[in-house]
Amino acid sequence: MNVTIKQPSVFLPVVMSLAALALVLGHVALFGVVHQADEGAAAHIWQLLMVLQLPIVGFFAIKYLPQKPRQALLVLAIQIIAALAAFAPVFFFKL
DSSP: OOSOTTSHHHHHHHHHHHHHHHHHHHHHHHHOSOOOSSOOHHHHHHHHHHHTHHHHHHHHHHHHTTTOHHHHHHHHHHHHHHHHHHHHHHHHTTO
16 A cells, blocks of 8 residues: 555544544543533634644645545545544534
8 A cells, every 4th residue: 555554644634533532532521411601622622633634634635636546535534434433422412
C-alpha cells in the first residue's frame, strides 16, 4: 500500500476523531448527560477537533485520490467511520 499510515494526512484525522470520541465519553462518564444552556470547554474542544479535520482530509483527498484512487478511498472510508463514531454519542445523548 503506497498510501501508508505514516502519512500525517492519513492518521491525524483518525486520531482526532478518536480523541473527540474519548472526550465525549469521558465527559459523560464523569458528569453524566447534562444539558446546559452554555456549552462547556469539552464541547468547544470536541468541535475544534472535528472541524480541524476537514482541511487535513481535504488535503489528503486532493493529493492521493488522483494518484491512488482505490487506496485513497479505503483511507477516506476509515476516516469517515472514525468521524461518525465521534458524532454518534453526541447525537445519541443529544448533547
